[in-house]
Amino acid sequence: MKKVSLSIVAALLAAVMTLSMTVFAAEPAAVKTVQEGSLNIATNAEFPPYEYKEGDGFAGIDIEIAGAIAEQLGLELVVNDVEFGSIIGGVQSGKYDIGIAGMTKTEERLQSVNFSETYATAVQVIIVKEDSEIQSVDDLEGHKIGVQQDTTGDIYCCDDFGDDMVTEYRNGAEAVQALIAGKVDCVVIDNEPAKSYVAAAQGLKILDTEYVTEEYAICIAKENEDLLAAINGVIAQLQESGALQEIVDKYITAEEAE
Amino acid sequence: MAEWFHSIADAFNRCFIEDNRWKWMLEGLGNTMIITIFALLIGIVLGIIIAAVRSTYDMNGASMKKKGGLSYVLLRIGNFICNLFLTVIRGTPVVVQLMIMYFVILVNVTNGVLVAVIAFGINSGAYVAEIFRSGIMSIDEGQIEAGRSLGFNYIQTMIFIIIPQAVKVVLPTLFNELIVLIKETSVAGYVGVMDLTKAGDKIRGRTFEAFVPLIAVAVVYLIIVIILTRILRIIEKRLRKGERR
Numbered sequence: 001m002k003k004v005s006l007s008i009v010a011a012l013l014a015a016v017m018t019l020s021m022t023v024f025a026a027e028p029a030a031v032k033t034v035q036e037g038s039l040n041i042a043t044n045a046e047f048p049p050y051e052y053k054e055g056d057g058f059a060g061i062d063i064e065i066a067g068a069i070a071e072q073l074g075l076e077l078v079v080n081d082v083e084f085g086s087i088i089g090g091v092q093s094g095k096y097d098i099g100i101a102g103m104t105k106t107e108e109r110l111q112s113v114n115f116s117e118t119y120a121t122a123v124q125v126i127i128v129k130e131d132s133e134i135q136s137v138d139d140l141e142g143h144k145i146g147v148q149q150d151t152t153g154d155i156y157c158c159d160d161f162g163d164d165m166v167t168e169y170r171n172g173a174e175a176v177q178a179l180i181a182g183k184v185d186c187v188v189i190d191n192e193p194a195k196s197y198v199a200a201a202q203g204l205k206i207l208d209t210e211y212v213t214e215e216y217a218i219c220i221a222k223e224n225e226d227l228l229a230a231i232n233g234v235i236a237q238l239q240e241s242g243a244l245q246e247i248v249d250k251y252i253t254a255e256e257a258e
Numbered sequence: 259m260a261e262w263f264h265s266i267a268d269a270f271n272r273c274f275i276e277d278n279r280w281k282w283m284l285e286g287l288g289n290t291m292i293i294t295i296f297a298l299l300i301g302i303v304l305g306i307i308i309a310a311v312r313s314t315y316d317m318n319g320a321s322m323k324k325k326g327g328l329s330y331v332l333l334r335i336g337n338f339i340c341n342l343f344l345t346v347i348r349g350t351p352v353v354v355q356l357m358i359m360y361f362v363i364l365v366n367v368t369n370g371v372l373v374a375v376i377a378f379g380i381n382s383g384a385y386v387a388e389i390f391r392s393g394i395m396s397i398d399e400g401q402i403e404a405g406r407s408l409g410f411n412y413i414q415t416m417i418f419i420i421i422p423q424a425v426k427v428v429l430p431t432l433f434n435e436l437i438v439l440i441k442e443t444s445v446a447g448y449v450g451v452m453d454l455t456k457a458g459d460k461i462r463g464r465t466f467e468a469f470v471p472l473i474a475v476a477v478v479y480l481i482i483v484i485i486l487t488r489i490l491r492i493i494e495k496r497l498r499k500g501e502r503r
Binding site: 088089109150170183 | 282285360361365366368370447448450452456459460462463464465466467468
């Protein structure tokens with residue numbers, strides 16, 4: 001009896017979900033945005049392969065996901081390149097509709113904005129010089145760590161090893177430059193950009209052990225719950241159709257093959 | 259209104275009290291002051307040397323050219339180097355100079371504050387040099403003539419007669435340079451130095467409050483500048499005691 005009722009509930013749930021998805025697909029531009037007819041996104045385009053500058057425009061996983069969301073909602077995509085630390089403030093104050101910048105959902109950030117469902121999983125890794133004495137996460141203690149300011153890597157490292165051991169740079173590339181110059185002993189940063197940096201620079205490697213695992217999500221102003229629901233709908237749709245994986249593969253697999 | 263105050267108080271609590279974040283502000287303020295003071299000291303030393311070379315060339319270059327000799331050649335080379343230095347330092351943004359210092363020149367120095375002190379000191383030196391030179395040049399030529407006729411040589415005349423008068427003339431401008439310098443150090447965060455601005459940014463990045471940290475940082479800078487302006491006024495007043503105006 002119990003089993004039957006459960007399966008009915010499940011079936012009902014599935015029906016509701018499909019229904020809600022069709023509603024979103026059928027009614028584009030039903031959500032309110034900062035600028036009518038366009039989806040203003042805030043990002044920090046120094047974080048390959050999630051977002052980076054390419055030619056005159058922007059490219060990356062997040063940019064393409066945002067593009068897919070805008071397309072589904074019948075909006076035009078407008079990319080705003082801002083400091084990472086200013087993204088949530090800008091979304092909160094209604095400057096931008098969403099922030100999509102390889103951003104991890106944290107308790108503190110949730111106090112200011114809403115987060116969508118997770119669209120990608122990332123790990124924080126440690127970049128060191130090839131001849132470094134740092135072999136694993138356990139060796140980090142007592143070493144100078146370079147990070148990108150305001151990222152989760154920054155916050156975790158400050159909490160774990162103390163502010164004095166952590167030097168915060170404006171973007172990941174600068175942190176890696178500082179590592180190469182010997183200003184810091186290692187850089188803690190997200191896995192995907194780390195791969196790009198290590199591929200581009202000489203004499204660096206990523207440690208096998210991960211520092212932390214975290215999930216990326218899109219941030220949306222607390223007031224705009226319609227947009228949150230719409231974006232969650234689109235993410236679910238993209239996940240189901242495999243389009244999301246295609247976008248991720250396009251950037252990440254291509255890079256590993258190099 | 260009451261609600262607004264409440265939200266500000268709440269934000270203030272989150273920005274400074276929680277997790278002892280005010281310590282960052284204190285550390286940032288300390289670094290800002292250290293960078294400013296030591297950079298100004300370097301700037302003054304560098305500035306005096308450059309101003310001495312440049313004003314000597316300006317005042318005596320023509321007469322020395324007639325006599326010729328090694329001292330003239332040295333002075334000319336010195337003047338050329340100083341001019342080149344001034345052109346490069348004043349012609350490029352201080353942020354760029356700071357980054358070049360950190361990532362290119364002083365690669366082996368891991369202390370960011372030290373790099374910032376050197377970069378801002380060199381930058382400030384260029385401006386202080388021109389301030390001192392204009393002060394020296396503003397003193398009437400009759401003062402040099404008077405000194406020389408009293409039996410002082412050129413250097414003695416400079417040290418005992420011209421420079422004391424020049425310092426009085428340039429003091430307000432020099433203080434102005436100090437005020438500019440304090441605010442310029444706000445870009446030290448570019449090389450990972452935790453100065454006052456960066457401390458505010460860090461709080462902003464952690465709490466996602468923009469209003470409270472930014473206004474707090476602005477107020478701290480303002481207070482420092484107001485205090486310095488007061489001190490300048492007192493010094494000016496005392497220097498003017500012997501004047502008939």
